[in-house]
Amino acid sequence: MAGSVEDIRSDAPSQGVFYHPAGYRLLLGILAALLFLGILVAACVGIVPIPLRAMAGIFLPGHSLTGDQQLILFSIRLPRILAAVMAGSTLSVAGLLFQGLFRNPLADPYVIGSSGGAVLGASFGIFLFPQLSMAGFGATAFLGVAGAICSITLVYMLASVNGRTPVVALLLAGFAVSTMLSYCSYFLEIMDHDFGTGLRVLTSWLRGTIAQPTWPQLAVMAAMLLVGLGASFPLTRRLNTLALGEEYAAHLGLHVQQTRIAVIIVGSLLTAVAVALGGLISFVGLIVPHMMRMILGPDHVRLLPATALAGGIFLLVADTVARSIIAPSELPVGVLTAFIGGPFFLYLLRQAKREVFA
Amino acid sequence: MSALLRFNHLGFGYPHRTIFTDLDATISKAACIALVGPNGSGKTTLLRLAAGTLKPDHGEVCLRGESIDTLSHRNIARSIALVPQNVEVSFPFTVQQFVEQGRTPYLKMFGGMSGADRDAVEHAMVLTDTIAFRNRVFNQLSGGERQRVKIALGLAQQPSLLLLDEPTQHLDIGRQLELVDLIKRLHRHGIAILASMHELTLIEDTFSSVWLLDPDEEMLQGTPSEMLRPELLGRVFDCPPHSGPVLLKPRSKHPERVRV
Numbered sequence: 077m078a079g080s081v082e083d084i085r086s087d088a089p090s091q092g093v094f095y096h097p098a099g100y101r102l103l104l105g106i107l108a109a110l111l112f113l114g115i116l117v118a119a120c121v122g123i124v125p126i127p128l129r130a131m132a133g134i135f136l137p138g139h140s141l142t143g144d145q146q147l148i149l150f151s152i153r154l155p156r157i158l159a160a161v162m163a164g165s166t167l168s169v170a171g172l173l174f175q176g177l178f179r180n181p182l183a184d185p186y187v188i189g190s191s192g193g194a195v196l197g198a199s200f201g202i203f204l205f206p207q208l209s210m211a212g213f214g215a216t217a218f219l220g221v222a223g224a225i226c227s228i229t230l231v232y233m234l235a236s237v238n239g240r241t242p243v244v245a246l247l248l249a250g251f252a253v254s255t256m257l258s259y260c261s262y263f264l265e266i267m268d269h270d271f272g273t274g275l276r277v278l279t280s281w282l283r284g285t286i287a288q289p290t291w292p293q294l295a296v297m298a299a300m301l302l303v304g305l306g307a308s309f310p311l312t313r314r315l316n317t318l319a320l321g322e323e324y325a326a327h328l329g330l331h332v333q334q335t336r337i338a339v340i341i342v343g344s345l346l347t348a349v350a351v352a353l354g355g356l357i358s359f360v361g362l363i364v365p366h367m368m369r370m371i372l373g374p375d376h377v378r379l380l381p382a383t384a385l386a387g388g389i390f391l392l393v394a395d396t397v398a399r400s401i402i403a404p405s406e407l408p409v410g411v412l413t414a415f416i417g418g419p420f421f422l423y424l425l426r427q428a429k430r431e432v433f434a
Numbered sequence: 435m436s437a438l439l440r441f442n443h444l445g446f447g448y449p450h451r452t453i454f455t456d457l458d459a460t461i462s463k464a465a466c467i468a469l470v471g472p473n474g475s476g477k478t479t480l481l482r483l484a485a486g487t488l489k490p491d492h493g494e495v496c497l498r499g500e501s502i503d504t505l506s507h508r509n510i511a512r513s514i515a516l517v518p519q520n521v522e523v524s525f526p527f528t529v530q531q532f533v534e535q536g537r538t539p540y541l542k543m544f545g546g547m548s549g550a551d552r553d554a555v556e557h558a559m560v561l562t563d564t565i566a567f568r569n570r571v572f573n574q575l576s577g578g579e580r581q582r583v584k585i586a587l588g589l590a591q592q593p594s595l596l597l598l599d600e601p602t603q604h605l606d607i608g609r610q611l612e613l614v615d616l617i618k619r620l621h622r623h624g625i626a627i628l629a630s631m632h633e634l635t636l637i638e639d640t641f642s643s644v645w646l647l648d649p650d651e652e653m654l655q656g657t658p659s660e661m662l663r664p665e666l667l668g669r670v671f672d673c674p675p676h677s678g679p680v681l682l683k684p685r686s687k688h689p690e691r692v693r694v
Contacts, residue, residue, distance in 0.1 A: 179525075180524065181525070309544075310543065310544050313541070313546065316527070316531070316535065317535050317538050319523055319524045319525050319527065320521060320523060320532075320535055321521065321522060323487060323518075324518055324521060325538075326487060326507060327485055327486075327487050327507065327511060327516050328507070328511050328535060328536070328538040328539055328591070329506065329507045329508030329509075329510075329538055329539035330507075330538060369525070373526070373528065373531070374525030374526055374527050374531075375527070375531055377546070
């Protein structure tokens with residue numbers, strides 16, 4: 077039988093402490109605790125600091141927030157925090173889904189142009205149908221999802237060769253499509269006759285700034301997030317099967333085409349949520365699933381909850397840093413993630429070099 | 435001998451190239467068949483037709499009397515497991531996670547693996563002797579290990595018929611014998627086998643019959659000693675008979691024909 081030396085060698089990334097079910101639950105617990113802690117800390121940080129002790133007044137009698145603090149916390153800081161958490165979570169899960177779909181760890185909603193499609197779709201909504209609106213979103217949200225679906229379908233058709241997407245083809249197709257989409261958005265900007273709101277929204281989207289949503293808007297986004305996460309769950313097991321290749325997966329009874337369409341729709345829905353809340357934020361959907369994969373291994377079923385939590389933490393931390401390092405000015409968080417994510421992306425590309433230059 | 439799978443007047447061709455015109459063949463429940471033929475003669479095509487991943491141009495493939503066309507992939511995959519030649523897995527899945535994919539045809543729409551599913555995976559890994567490296571990454575296995583793990587995935591489907599596409603390809607002689615032993619063991623467990631083989635020397639002791647794909651004529655069927663004759667192989671493979679040890683080896687039980 078196989079040599080014992082061979083058996084000892086264990087390069088599986090899934091061999092760590094978090095591999096077994098108890099360890100996995102522990103990891104989810106840690107991530108949830110970190111997210112809660114992150115929200116608390118982020119709520120304290122800002123131009124007007126709110127001490128942690130005062131925050132306890134929300135839950136406990138004996139401490140209380142001043143009127144100003146309450147106003148800042150509930151109408152500015154918390155909506156911003158929740159927007160960052162939700163944008164990070166949706167981007168990361170969309171990245172995870174797209175990586176499974178493309179069978180390629182370099183797929184990211186920004187890199188493959190799905191974020192750009194959502195921006196363009198939503199811009200159409202803002203500039204051409206501004207009166208159609210529901211809870212502040214309406215046509216914009218719908219067109220955002222539609223834009224993301226169209227762009228990713230286009231990239232998929234351009235980049236896939238027999239159900240595989242070679243790195244080069246994916247990157248080139250994604251680059252071309254997202255460049256066209258960004259400049260289309262600029263074109264819309266020029267066409268805009270009603271200077272003001274639309275332009276401001278578009279500019280912040282293109283830079284990747286976390287928005288300052290109202291509570292009803294947040295509720296709509298949260299509902300879309302939950303629908304997206306819920307719909308992702310049955311897809312994760314299918315992405316594991318799809319990793320064996322299209323033909324083999326079909327032989328095993330997987331409905332390949334249905335699975336693909338479902339992944340595109342759900343991933344686009346999640347991308348649209350992220351874009352509505354934070355615009356074009358690059359590389360989050362790349363970094364977070366990759367880190368989780370290093371800890372948990374490639375099983376998409378286990379990755380989904382961990383990625384959703386870690387994505388929220390990641391973007392919350394990034395946004396809190398972005399809005400406080402040069403206070404009172406603010407750095408768009410998209411700038412920060414590009415600074416962190418760009419080198420990381422190049423590192424991953426280098427890892428895939430053999431495939432790229434083969 | 436009841437028929438498990440039947441090819442009924444099967445015709446299939448690719449654009450500009452006909453592979454089968456009128457193929458008739460039966461795989462019984464206790465069959466152990468080697469599929470032999472030159473490159474491009476349609477071995478893989480035949481396996482795909484048998485698994486229902488390719489549709490014939492005319493004629494039909496019947497599984498236990500039912501046309502395979504009327505069955506879903508899910509249904510077929512519970513009876514027929516196809517082990518492909520090359521599998522590229524896009525992420526570093528472990529051997530166990532890989533083998534678990536064999537349970538796909540049994541999982542419910544929204545469900546995960548049940549106890550019965552886990553037992554089937556465990557059993558498949560025990561049968562193929564792959565349990566020792568269940569936690570290793572599939573993509574990092576050696577050729578022989580990888581072949582056994584692929585077969586384990588097929589066995590996790592709990593099939594009645596196992597289709598193997600060149601299971602001994604790229605294996606050293608020791609691993610080839612190991613694999614042939616595994617095929618014998620699976621056959622003893624009551625699984626019918628159809629395997630495409632290039633290593634003609636391994637056939638006689640393992641398989642009970644041979645299907646010989648002749649590029650110019652319809653497929654020939656017979657026992658190994660009927661099919662693996664140097665003259666016949668020389669014609670089918672388009673090389674001089676007795677030109678190499680491989681063409682002589684199958685007749686080694688009849689030493690008078692062996693030339694030194």
